[in-house]
Every structure is written in C-alpha cells, then in structure tokens.
Amino acid sequence: MELSEVLQRLVSTATKAFVAGGAAVWLLDETGSRLTAAAGYGVPQAFLQQDPLPLGNSPLAQEALAQGAALVTSAVDDPRQAGLPVEAASALAVPLGPGGRPSGILCVYGARPHQFDLAQAGLLHELAELGGAALAATHALADLEQIEAGKSEFIRVSTHELRSPITVSQSLVRTVLKGYAGPLTDKQKDVFKRISGQLNSLESLVNDLLDLAASQAPELAASEEPVALNSSVARAVLLLQPRAEEKGVTLNFRQWRGELAVWATEEGLDRIFVNLVGNAVKYTPADGEVTVSLQPAGQEAQVIIADTGIGIPAEAAPHLFEEFYRASNARTFNAVGTGLGLAIVKRLVDQFKGRIAVVSTEGQGATFTVGFPLYRPAK
Amino acid sequence: MAQKILLVEDNPDMVVALRMPLEASGYQVFVAASGQDALRLVQELDPALILLDVMLETSTAGFQVSLQLRSPDPKSQYAAYRHIPILMLTAIHTTTSLRFGPDEAYLPVDDFVDKPVDPDVLLEKVRALIEPADLEADHLTE
16 A cells, blocks of 8 residues: 555544544654654645645654643634644544654544544544554565665666676577587587587576566666567567477467467567476476467466476475575486576466465475466556 | 678677687688777678677667668668678577567668577678678689
C-alpha cells in the first residue's frame, strides 16, 4: 500500500471512530521543525494544501508532541486554535509513531465545543501507533527499493566493464586455437581449450548478471503490451530443438490452436521460456523426454514444461528461485550454470503478474507450470 | 599486391586477435584507434575493406564513421569511398536477443561480425565482401 493510502485510511478511521467533523495527519520534516499536512478527512482541500507550518506556530502540535496529547475543548477563545481548520470548534491531538521519535501528529477536529475529553486520548493513541508503524514500514520499503535500484545499477555498469575483457580474451584464444598464431602442440591445444571453456563460463555468468540487472531496472524494460504467448513458446522450442537433438533428448511441443494473448513484453517472455525449456533440456539425460504444452485454464494462459530429467531434491525446492542458488544434483550433473536463470524467470513472471510452480521428485523429472492472466481486450 | 584492410579498433589486444588471422590469409592490415583516425586513413589508403568496431572513443563512434563514409551527399569529402565494404564488429547479437541488420539510412554497413570473434567466420565474411569485386582486377594484373 502507498503511504498516502495508509494515511488516508488512518484519518477516515479516526474521524468515524470519534464521530468527529474531520481528522488530519501532520508530518514533521527531517529537521523536525516544520509540519506538513499529509492527509485529511472532512477538512477543506485548501487546509491540506497550505504551506508547511513552522512547529512554533502550532501550539497544539507542540503540546501534543511534548505531553503525549493535547486537548482544545473550545477553540473560540483558546490561543491553540492557530493551525486548526476554521470550522473546528474543538480538537484532540496525539503524536504519530513511536514515543521517542514521533514522525508527526494525528489530530481529530470537532464540529462542536467539548466534543472530546482527555480520556479519549488513549484510543487516538492506539490509532496513531498503528499509523506510525505503517508509516515506518512504508519508509523502510522505500529505502529497500532504493538500495535495490542502486544494486541493479551497479551490476549493470560493472557487467559492461567485465564483458569487454572477456570478449577480447575469447577472441585471442580462438585465434590461437585455430592456428593463426602458429602451430600448437597437443598439450598447448589442450591448455587453450581449457582456458576457452573457463572464459565461456565466465561469459555466461556475466550475461546472466546483466539479464538479471536489466529485469530489475524498469526504466530499461520495453513497455508491456498484449503478446501472443504461443509464438514466444514456439520460438523457445524451435531454438532449443537442435540442442535437444544433439543430446538425444526428445523435445515435444503441444501448441494451442487459438491465440493466447497475455500482457507482457516479447523479450521478457522469450527469456522466460528459453530459460525454462533450456533447463529442461539441460537437466534431462540422453533418451529422456521434454514436453512443452500450452493451454487456457480459467482466467489463465498456462505453459507446462515437463521433463524426465534429474529432478529437484526436496531440500532445494524452497531455494530454487534464489539468485546464484544451484541444487546439489544440478551442480554434479552439469558443471556449467550460474544459478541465475530461474531467478530471472521468477522476476519476469512476477513483473507480468503471472505465477510459476514446480512439482518434482528427485530422479524422476520436474514439471514447471507458468500461468499468466489471459489478456482480453476491453469491448 | 596484398589487399589492404583498415581495422578500426581501439583495444590493442583485440587488434592482435584480429590482425593474426587476416595477415595469415595474406591481407595487409592497417589500424585506426579512433573514428577520426579511421576517416583520415580511409582517404590515405583507399582500403579494400573496413573492419569497424562499434565502440571506440564513445559507445557509438563506429556508427558515426559508417554514416560519414556512406553519406548520400554527393559533395561529401568521402564520396569517393562510399563503395568500400564495411564489416562491423559488434557484441550485440551475442548479448541481447535484439535482431538488427544493415540498414542504408540508419546503419549503412554491409555485414556484422559477432564478438567474441571466431577467426574462421571473420575470414569468411571478409572474403565474401571483397573477393567478388576484386577478383577480376587480380586476374587482369596477372
């Protein structure tokens, strides 16, 4: 929930609970010396849009922050009426948030004098405490999002820097391996092949990192639109068919005849299915089978990728979508892999409001089901 | 006489990786490390082919070089060099699923070579671009 929504609920609840004329939340700025009206209910729009108020000009807020509560029984001849809406005949204010460091005040306004008494401050405190907790959580979330964005940017920049030397090294090694730098002995050739293999693993790691960073940086992503799930899945199957044949794995595809449109980006869907079908082929030994099928299911378009491969150990299942995680049997079965593929898949599926589930028994294959809400154009 | 190839590449190690297979195949390789150098050397050498990296002093300097060389303006100082085939070095195909190809207006090059470079693929593309036109000339001088 957005911060503004949290505060809006707080003031409407307070107004109703106190049968008040209205309520408002005032938030302190970073210096703690000015108050800004952040949400209001039953108060004029102009009251909410006023300039930030120096704390010194609001004796009611000062008293609430200092004493834990402030009560104005009759605004007419009370000097603390400064900062109240003109319509308010009485008011009760308490600090918002934790005792030591309040983030503002919550104030209810009465249409009549003597509408509140200090005994009611306890109830208002409870509301303010809940509001403060929600406020703190929202702030913490915003901080986390900022850290996350910084992390993505760091990965993006550093992968560009990392990729260049890898590319150059790979080109140099290929030039040597193909004999353009002079003849090689068998032992030298063996060494260069090993270097080449290591560079290829490094390259795929860097590419996966870049993919992951790209999927986290919304400003880089293409805008979403209705996309035919059928073509994306068909492309992935087509792309992986040669690899499956090479390995002696049968790759079956059960296409759905009607178009299944989902709200996504084509590139994002391609990444999801190249990853999932690629994994199925990768972790299925020779003579095994991978079956990809597509179908509508209620409000969803479903893609099911079932293989007869090595499966997923029970202890690995909860960690499957974590970055850099690789199941123990995956590491033994296939040395090349970064543990980023499924993290990228999960991120993209979430981005497209889809879901992904996996059912597996170790040694008996795995079945991944991906569902996206079916896109229906508005009539 | 050996055919001249102008290699526009600012990474000295990449130059080594590309120069070896080209020289082993009998081409004479000249190197420009910046877009400016490239435009100067094209006029000086009139090479048979330009092997052009996209990323030079800026991440798209290579595009600028190709746009200048292929400028449709008849009064362009590079008008005499418009016919020289350009082979562009790029990592774009291997790192994204973007498909892009030569485009007369936007990206006037003849073909792409993916980085990391496979020397056999490079030589195949170089031959495909310069041999058909120059074969006749070679026969005439023989």
